[in-house]
Amino acid sequence: MENKREQPGLAYQIIVFIFFFLIIIFSVYIGITRFLFSEIMMENSRESISHLAHETVSEIESRFTKVVDISHIIISLYHADYFDRKKLDTFLYDLIYEFNTLESVTIAYAPEYYLNGNSRTIYQNRNQPGFKELKLEDYQYLDWFQIPYELKSKYWTEPWYDANSTKQIVISYCVPLFAQGKCVGIMRMDTKLSDLQRIVSPLKLERSGYAFLISSVGTIITHPADSLTFNESIFSLAEAANDSQLRQIGENMIKGETDFVHLQGDNILGDSWLYYTPLLTNNWSLGIVIAHKDVVKDLNLLLIIQTLFSLVIFITISLVVYYRTFNVSKPIRYFADIASKIGQGDFDAQLPLSGNSYEIDHLIQSFSAMQESLKVYIKNLEITIEEKNRILAEVQIASKIQQKLIPENTEHPYDIKAISCYGILEPAGVIGGDLYDFFPVDESQFLFVIADVAGKGIVAAMTMTMVSTYLRTISTYHYTASEILQNLNNFLCKQSSVSNFVTALLGIIDLEKGELEFSNAGHTPLIIKKKGNRYKIYSETHSTPLGVFENMQIGSSNLMLDKGDELILFTDGITETMDEAEDFLGIKGVVKIIRELSTDSPEQTATQIIQKVHNFAKNAAVRDDITILVIDYWRA
Amino acid sequence: MPVLGDKLYFMKCKRFYYLIVGLLIVSIYFSGCKSEERIQKNITSEDTEAKNKSAPSFTIRYRPVWTAQTQFAGIYMARKMGFYQDKGLNVIIQPGGPNYSVYDLLQKGESDIVQMSLLTAVKRDAENGNLVNLAQLMQKTSLMLVGKKSRGINSLADFNGKRIGLWKTDERLLASLFLLNHNLKMDIVDLDTSINLFLKDGLDVINVMRYNEYHLMLQAGINPQDLFTVSLDETQFNLADNGLYTTRAFYEKHPQECRNFAVATINGWLYAFSHQEETINTVLEIMNENHLPANKPHQLWMLKELSNDFLAPKDKIGVLQESDFEKAKKILIEQNMPTTNQTYKSFYPNGK
Numbered sequence A: 001m002e003n004k005r006e007q008p009g010l011a012y013q014i015i016v017f018i019f020f021f022l023i024i025i026f027s028v029y030i031g032i033t034r035f036l037f038s039e040i041m042m043e044n045s046r047e048s049i050s051h052l053a054h055e056t057v058s059e060i061e062s063r064f065t066k067v068v069d070i071s072h073i074i075i076s077l078y079h080a081d082y083f084d085r086k087k088l089d090t091f092l093y094d095l096i097y098e099f100n101t102l103e104s105v106t107i108a109y110a111p112e113y114y115l116n117g118n119s120r121t122i123y124q125n126r127n128q129p130g131f132k133e134l135k136l137e138d139y140q141y142l143d144w145f146q147i148p149y150e151l152k153s154k155y156w157t158e159p160w161y162d163a164n165s166t167k168q169i170v171i172s173y174c175v176p177l178f179a180q181g182k183c184v185g186i187m188r189m190d191t192k193l194s195d196l197q198r199i200v201s202p203l204k205l206e207r208s209g210y211a212f213l214i215s216s217v218g219t220i221i222t223h224p225a226d227s228l229t230f231n232e233s234i235f236s237l238a239e240a241a242n243d244s245q246l247r248q249i250g251e252n253m254i255k256g257e258t259d260f261v262h263l264q265g266d267n268i269l270g271d272s273w274l275y276y277t278p279l280l281t282n283n284w285s286l287g288i289v290i291a292h293k294d295v296v297k298d299l300n301l302l303l304i305i306q307t308l309f310s311l312v313i314f315i316t317i318s319l320v321v322y323y324r325t326f327n328v329s330k331p332i333r334y335f336a337d338i339a340s341k342i343g344q345g346d347f348d349a350q351l352p353l354s355g356n357s358y359e360i361d362h363l364i365q366s367f368s369a370m371q372e373s374l375k376v377y378i379k380n381l382e383i384t385i386e387e388k389n390r391i392l393a394e395v396q397i398a399s400k401i402q403q404k405l406i407p408e409n410t411e412h413p414y415d416i417k418a419i420s421c422y423g424i425l426e427p428a429g430v431i432g433g434d435l436y437d438f439f440p441v442d443e444s445q446f447l448f449v450i451a452d453v454a455g456k457g458i459v460a461a462m463t464m465t466m467v468s469t470y471l472r473t474i475s476t477y478h479y480t481a482s483e484i485l486q487n488l489n490n491f492l493c494k495q496s497s498v499s500n501f502v503t504a505l506l507g508i509i510d511l512e513k514g515e516l517e518f519s520n521a522g523h524t525p526l527i528i529k530k531k532g533n534r535y536k537i538y539s540e541t542h543s544t545p546l547g548v549f550e551n552m553q554i555g556s557s558n559l560m561l562d563k564g565d566e567l568i569l570f571t572d573g574i575t576e577t578m579d580e581a582e583d584f585l586g587i588k589g590v591v592k593i594i595r596e597l598s599t600d601s602p603e604q605t606a607t608q609i610i611q612k613v614h615n616f617a618k619n620a621a622v623r624d625d626i627t628i629l630v631i632d633y634w635r636a
Numbered sequence B: 001m002p003v004l005g006d007k008l009y010f011m012k013c014k015r016f017y018y019l020i021v022g023l024l025i026v027s028i029y030f031s032g033c034k035s036e037e038r039i040q041k042n043i044t045s046e047d048t049e050a051k052n053k054s055a056p057s058f059t060i061r062y063r064p065v066w067t068a069q070t071q072f073a074g075i076y077m078a079r080k081m082g083f084y085q086d087k088g089l090n091v092i093i094q095p096g097g098p099n100y101s102v103y104d105l106l107q108k109g110e111s112d113i114v115q116m117s118l119l120t121a122v123k124r125d126a127e128n129g130n131l132v133n134l135a136q137l138m139q140k141t142s143l144m145l146v147g148k149k150s151r152g153i154n155s156l157a158d159f160n161g162k163r164i165g166l167w168k169t170d171e172r173l174l175a176s177l178f179l180l181n182h183n184l185k186m187d188i189v190d191l192d193t194s195i196n197l198f199l200k201d202g203l204d205v206i207n208v209m210r211y212n213e214y215h216l217m218l219q220a221g222i223n224p225q226d227l228f229t230v231s232l233d234e235t236q237f238n239l240a241d242n243g244l245y246t247t248r249a250f251y252e253k254h255p256q257e258c259r260n261f262a263v264a265t266i267n268g269w270l271y272a273f274s275h276q277e278e279t280i281n282t283v284l285e286i287m288n289e290n291h292l293p294a295n296k297p298h299q300l301w302m303l304k305e306l307s308n309d310f311l312a313p314k315d316k317i318g319v320l321q322e323s324d325f326e327k328a329k330k331i332l333i334e335q336n337m338p339t340t341n342q343t344y345k346s347f348y349p350n351g352k
Helices: A010-079 A085-098 A143-151 A193-200 A234-241 A244-254 A297-343 A358-405 A457-477 A481-494 A586-595 A602-617 B003-054 B070-080 B102-107 B118-128 B170-181 B213-218 B248-253 B255-274 B276-289 B296-310 B322-334
Strands: A104-109 A120-125 A128-133 A169-179 A182-192 A210-214 A220-222 A259-263 A272-278 A285-291 A419-426 A434-440 A445-453 A502-510 A515-521 A526-529 A535-538 A557-560 A566-570 A626-633 B058-063 B089-093 B113-117 B131-136 B143-148 B163-167 B187-191 B205-209 B227-231 B242-247
Touching: A010 A085, A010 A169, A010 A182, A010 A193, A010 A210, A010 A259, A010 A272, A010 A285, A010 A297, A085 A104, A085 A120, A143 A169, A143 A182, A169 A193, A182 A193, A193 A210, A193 A220, A210 A244, A234 A244, A234 B296, A244 A259, A244 A272, A244 A285, A297 A358, A358 A457, A419 A434, A419 A602, A434 A457, A434 A626, A445 A457, A445 A566, A445 A626, A457 A481, A457 A502, A481 A502, A481 A515, A526 A586, A535 A586, A566 A602, A586 A602, A602 A626, B058 B102, B058 B255, B070 B089, B070 B255, B070 B276, B070 B296, B089 B255, B102 B113, B102 B118, B102 B242, B113 B118, B113 B170, B118 B131, B118 B170, B118 B242, B118 B322, B131 B248, B131 B255, B143 B170, B143 B213, B163 B170, B170 B322, B205 B213, B213 B296, B242 B248, B242 B255, B248 B255, B255 B276, B255 B296, B276 B296
Parallel strands: B058 B089, B058 B113, B163 B187, B163 B205
Antiparallel strands: A104 A120, A104 A182, A120 A128, A169 A182, A210 A220, A210 A285, A259 A272, A272 A285, A419 A626, A434 A445, A445 A502, A502 A515, A515 A557, A526 A535, A526 A566, A566 A626, B113 B242, B131 B242, B143 B205, B143 B227
C-alpha cells in the first residue's frame, strides 16, 4: 500500500508562500535599484575621475608651462646684447639651481653657425654646476635638435636617454633660436621623466586605479609598470593583445579627444574603465584606469546590503509567522488529538474550551455538537444492531426450519421403486420463497409439487411454510391435483393479510398405470425428458397464480408416462437468471441445457442443470431463489 | 682551601686551556692551508684543462650595421647558445648605428667582420677592392619608401619636389638609386634612426625597413591605409641585403675562422627562427642594457619579417648568388657610380 505523503505544516506553507513573493518583490526592487543607481554611479565615477584627471593635467601643465616661461626669459636674455656668453651660462646655472623643474639647459647651434665649443649643455650634478661641450655630430640628427630645426617650431620630445650629460631619461622642450630670420640653433630644456612620474604615479583610485601618460605618438611615458615606459606604446599593447578597441582608443587619445570608456579586451588594462584627456601644451594624453570591479564596487555593496536586508526581513517575517501560526494552530493540534480519540471511540474526550480565533471557536462548537449527535447516534446504532442480530438469529432458525420442510433427497423416496427424485433449492437470501415437495398420497398415488411465492424474505418464507403445511394436510383426502390447488388458492385468499401470491405446479402420478395428472397455476412449464434424448414441454397453465382470486376454478391435464420418463420442474429463478449482458436464460436456454444432458439419475440431471445455470450467470448477481426438482418414473 | 689559592689555581688552569686552544687553532690553520692549496692546485689544473678544451682561442670583433635589435638576433643567439664557442671563437659584438661607418671601421682594422648591405659593399669596394663576403644573410631587400597620403603623396609622381628623409649612412644608397632611376627630384633630409620627424610632418616621404621603421609607424598610431608605400623588393631594385664582410687580408690570414663564424652565425639565425620567444627575450634584454626603447610585438614582427627575407629561397640560405652580385654592380654602373672590380668568385670565395 502506498504511503500517503505527509502534508507540510501550516507555518511552512505560509512561510514558503511569503518567501516566493518576497523573492519576486525584492528581485524587482533590487533590479530597479541597480538600473537607476548604475547610471548615477557611473556618472559619479566619471566625474570624480575626470576631476582627478584635470587636476593632474593642470599640475603637469603648470610644470610644462614653467619650463616654457623660463624658455621665454632665456630667449629674451639670449638676444639681449648686454648678456655675454659667460653671464648667460652663469644665469642658466642659477636658473637650474633655483628651479628643480629644470634638469639641464642646452644651447646647440646649427651646422652653419656651429663653432667648436659654442654648443653646450649646462646641468646640475649634486648641486654643483655641470658643463659639457657638444660636438655637432653628437646632436645634429637627434630628434631634440633635428625636429624643431626642420620644423622651425617649438617641440616637446619623446622621452629619451641623455647619455651625454644627465644620464637619465628626460623630456625636452626645444625652442629654435633665430638670428636675422634664420634658425641658428636650438635651445633645449630638459625635465626628468621621473619628475612627471612622481606627479602621475601617486594617483590612486580605489585599490586598482592608476594613471598613465602617453606621448603624442602613443609612447607610454609614465605607467606603474616601469617596463612599459619608454618601451611600449598604447598601440604596441593593443597589438600584443590583438585588441582593436584599444588601438582605436589610442588613436583618439593622440588626436586629443576626451572620453570615458569601458575596456573589456584581454590587454594589460584588463576589464576596466579608462578616462582620457589631452595635455594642451604638447598633445600628450593622460589616462586614468580603474578596474570595473572598483567602479561598480559601491553598487555591488549596495546590492549586497539590499540582499542581506531582504534576507533579514524574510527571516523576521518567517519567525513572526511561525510564532503566530504556532500559537493559532496549537488548539487545532490539540483539537486534532481529541478528534483522533473520538474517532477511536472515546466520545467523552474533552474538547478545548477556546481556540484563540473565531473560526476555531466555531469549529470547536460545531464539533462539540457533532460529538453529542454522535453519542446519540451510536447509542441508537447499538440498539439497532442488537435488534438486527436478534432478528438475524431468528431468521437463521426460520431458515433451518424451512430447510426441514423440503424432503430429503434419497434414491427412492418412501421406498417407492417406481420413483426416483432429486431436488435442489438455493435461496437468494438466508431464507427463500421457493418450495418443492413430494410424497405418496396412498399406495399408488405419488404427489409432487413445486411452488414459488412472489417476493422474498420473511413474508415469502412464511407463506411458503403455510403452503407446504397446507398441501401435506389436504393431500390426505385424495383430492385431484386441480382440487388440491383450488383448496390451496382459497386458503391463501383467506389469509388476506398476506398479500403475496404463489405460482405452483402440482402433479399426481398413478404409479401403477403411469398416468399423470398435473395442474399448473401460473408456474413455469413442466418438461418431460423422454428416452432417446427427446423432450416435451407442457407450457399450458390451468390458472393464474394462487392467492389472488378466491373460488377460482383450476383445471388439470392428464398424460401417460412412459417408463424412464424424467420430469423436470423448476422455478422462474432459473429461467430469469441473467448473464453479464443482462440477457435472460429463458425457457429456450433451459431446453438447450436439457437437450445436451447425458445423465443416469435425477441427481445428475438436477446438479448439472444448476451447474450450467451458474455457468450462464458467471459473475452476475443471483437475484432470485433457484429451485429444481427432477423425478424419474420407473427408470430402473 | 683559601679563596686566593682557588683563584690562582683557576688562572693557571685558564692559561693552560688557552694554550691548548691556541695550538689547536694553529694546527687547523696549517692543515687548512695545505688542503686549500691542494684544492687550488686542482682547480687551476682543471681550469686549464677546460680552457684547453673549450675556451675560444680566437677573438673576432663583429660590428653590426645598426643599433641592437632583432636585425642581429642570429649573432646574439649564436653567442648565447655557444655556437661560436663550439668553433673555438670568442666573438665581441661592437656597438653599431648611424654614428659608425662599418666599412670605414673595417678598413681601419677596428672591426674584423661587419654586417652591411650588398649594394653598399659592392659600391664601397671600389675604393680598396678588398672586401670578402662570408655569407649573405638576407636574400632580398626589406626597404620601403613611405609617404603620407595626408601630405599629398598618393603616387610615385607625387614624390617630386617633396621632402624625403634618408638615412645618413651608406644604407641610404638603394633608396637614392631608386630616386635617381625614377628621376625623382626631392629635397633630401639626412636622418639618424628616428622616424619622429616624419610623424611630426617634417617629412613627406621617408625610407624605412619593413621589418623595423614601417612597423614603428603602425605602433605610433598610423594606419596602413593612411600611407602610400613602395616596397623595393617588388621592383627591379630588389637586392640581397645584409651580409657578413671582412677584408681579404683577414680572410686569407684566418680562412677557417671566417668560415666558422659564418656557419655559426647562420646556425644562430636558424635557431632564432625556430625559438622565437627565447630569441625575442634575449634581444629585449640586450636592448634594455643599451637603454634602447623596445617592445615585444615590434621585435617579434621584425623576426618574422626577417625570416621571410632570410629563408627565401630556402636552398640559398647564407649564399650570395652571382646574379645578385652582378645586379648590384649593374645598378651602380647605370648611375655612373663606382663599383667593385672584383669578380664574383673573388668577392665571395666561399661560393662553389
